[in-house]
Amino acid sequence: MGDILEDLPSRAHPHVVPLRIQKKYNLQTSYFYLDLWPFSDPIMYVFDPDIAKQVAQDNNTPKHNSLHEFMYHLSGPGSLVALEGAQWKKWRSIFNPGFQASHLMTLTSLIVDEAIVFVEKLGEHAEKGEVFRLEEDATRLTVDIIGKVALEVDLGTQRGEHEMVTAFREQVHLLPNEGMSDPLKMYYPSGIYRRWRNMRIMKGYIGNVLEERFARQDQRPNSEKKQRKRAIVDLAIEAYREQSTEIEQTKASTGLNQEFKQAAITQMLTFVFAGHDTTSTTICYAAYELQKQPECLARLRKEHHDILGSVEDTPQVIRDQPHILNKLEYTMCVIRETLRLWAPASTPRTGYPGLMLRDPKTGESLPTGNPLLLWIVHYAQHRSPEIWGDNAETFDPSRFLPENAAKLHENAWRPFEKGPRNCIGQDLSLIEARVVLALVARRFEFRAAYDSLDEVKNDGSFYAKNEGWRKGKQDIDGEQAYPILLGTAKPREGMPVRVKKV
Numbered sequence: 001m002g003d004i005l006e007d008l009p010s011r012a013h014p015h016v017v018p019l020r021i022q023k024k025y026n027l028q029t030s031y032f033y034l035d036l037w038p039f040s041d042p043i044m045y046v047f048d049p050d051i052a053k054q055v056a057q058d059n060n061t062p063k064h065n066s067l068h069e070f071m072y073h074l075s076g077p078g079s080l081v082a083l084e085g086a087q088w089k090k091w092r093s094i095f096n097p098g099f100q101a102s103h104l105m106t107l108t109s110l111i112v113d114e115a116i117v118f119v120e121k122l123g124e125h126a127e128k129g130e131v132f133r134l135e136e137d138a139t140r141l142t143v144d145i146i147g148k149v150a151l152e153v154d155l156g157t158q159r160g161e162h163e164m165v166t167a168f169r170e171q172v173h174l175l176p177n178e179g180m181s182d183p184l185k186m187y188y189p190s191g192i193y194r195r196w197r198n199m200r201i202m203k204g205y206i207g208n209v210l211e212e213r214f215a216r217q218d219q220r221p222n223s224e225k226k227q228r229k230r231a232i233v234d235l236a237i238e239a240y241r242e243q244s245t246e247i248e249q250t251k252a253s254t255g256l257n258q259e260f261k262q263a264a265i266t267q268m269l270t271f272v273f274a275g276h277d278t279t280s281t282t283i284c285y286a287a288y289e290l291q292k293q294p295e296c297l298a299r300l301r302k303e304h305h306d307i308l309g310s311v312e313d314t315p316q317v318i319r320d321q322p323h324i325l326n327k328l329e330y331t332m333c334v335i336r337e338t339l340r341l342w343a344p345a346s347t348p349r350t351g352y353p354g355l356m357l358r359d360p361k362t363g364e365s366l367p368t369g370n371p372l373l374l375w376i377v378h379y380a381q382h383r384s385p386e387i388w389g390d391n392a393e394t395f396d397p398s399r400f401l402p403e404n405a406a407k408l409h410e411n412a413w414r415p416f417e418k419g420p421r422n423c424i425g426q427d428l429s430l431i432e433a434r435v436v437l438a439l440v441a442r443r444f445e446f447r448a449a450y451d452s453l454d455e456v457k458n459d460g461s462f463y464a465k466n467e468g469w470r471k472g473k474q475d476i477d478g479e480q481a482y483p484i485l486l487g488t489a490k491p492r493e494g495m496p497v498r499v500k501k502v
């Protein structure tokens with residue numbers, strides 16, 4: 001283990017580890033156990049599609065404790081990501097309607113509006129010829145989109161700062177993102193105070209928005225309610241009312257029901273977290289891979305030209321016919337391939353006594369239990385040569401074209417996880433990614449600028465403030481844009497790039 005860690009940059013995301021262990025010890029299975037006592041629970045790494053199915057689809061095993069603790073600091077207790085049983089079912093069903101693809105399509109023009117601001121900012125960077133961190137701009141874009149579609153608020157972080165978002169982003173950095181290197185981090189008094197203060201700001205802001213929204217919703221005539229675009233929270237309020245008992249309804253008649261309010265604050269903060277950095281990472285890595293593969297970029301541009309028309313008309317075409325996004329077949333392949341190679345999330349589960357998994361090749365029974373980190377590692381599964389062939393590490397969107405996709409194992413590609421606990425926001429992120437690619441790909445050329453990191457060392461970002469992150473080994477097998485652990489898996493140093501107008 002020591003040799004493997006020594007060979008990796010200190011900030012590398014731990015999900016890069018299992019394939020390296022498999023290779024080093026020439027393991028014949030795509031799962032194995034690792035006991036790191038006393039540093040963590042025993043781990044069972046899973047990157048075999050059949051065993052992943054047993055864990056997430058057939059048995060829907062509980063989430064690992066680390067996730068409860070992590071989400072507690074970002075959203076308070078009861079996050080949809082970490083809830084279990086009846087409580088999870090209740091809140092998932094309340095928020096499901098707002099995340100249906102058919103509903104999200106009605107909100108596409110809001111996404112286009114924010115993507116246009118993103119395009120304008122890229123244009124400004126291009127004019128200045130400067131190096132900038134793409135992840136910073138993409139994060140602000142995706143945060144503003146969540147604000148619009150989930151709460152119908154203009155957070156405006158693409159062009160300024162927002163107190164709630166600043167608090168939120170600092171909160172992510174105050175969590176233990178360094179693995180085992182600083183086990184005392186959570187106990188520093190200054191950190192405890194900052195986390196308490198940030199949580200107060202975050203909950204206070206979302207609580208006020210909900211109160212306002214609830215009051216306004218009641219005052220609107222029914223005809224108006226039907227016509228307007230409805231934020232995800234509006235559909236949740238409606239679903240909650242339909243599910244509530246008469247007693248709860250009476251309690252709620254004098255204002256926003258407190259149970260709903262507290263849970264909705266928690267879920268909204270969950271959506272801000274889960275919804276922004278995974279999607280922004282996907283946008284960054286798509287740009288990164290396309291600059292390395294000119295023939296993929298050319299094919300993508302051609303599809304946009306053929307289906308969406310001119311660059312100038314594209315925003316209005318998407319606003320008028322949001323379903324046109326469903327015709328962008330190759331664009332979807334590019335996004336799928338990006339999510340394959342650069343899966344930003346994964347699934348930390350646990351087992352329970354009596355739950356045995358089964359090796360699909362040998363039929364051997366594999367014990368689980370609790371404590372155990374039963375970890376389906378998407379990054380490892382998505383890069384396994386056994387599943388994806390000898391070119392597993394190559395960016396090749398055509399593997400997802402219908403004629404090729406039919407040959408893929410049905411449980412191999414799982415960036416949003418599968419089964420009942422799959423990602424509620426997957427359709428939203430796929431709409432966002434398609435809109436952004438449609439508006440950006442024909443306008444700009446990106447160039448990764450890892451060799452010019454000095455130019456962004458004073459940009460005020462969290463990355464710039466952490467000089468230690470730039471010390472020591474800075475690549476994995478020559479790859480400079482390797483993923484680091486920062487809430488989820490993010491491109492190192494926020495992916496420094498230059499852009500040029502086409």
Ligand code: HEM
Binds near residue numbers: 082270348424
């Ligand atoms: C590229 C983008 C995204 C990726 C790769 C992704 C990935 C995932 C994964 C792997 C899970 C399962 C986690 C687990 O089992 O512990 C998950 C769950 C979840 N995601 Fe996403 N996600 C993305 C975007 C979003 C967006 C846009 C939202 C919301 C606005 C969102 C909200 C959630 C929530 C609430 C859950 C928990 C669902 C449940 O347990 O019922 N995600 N996501």
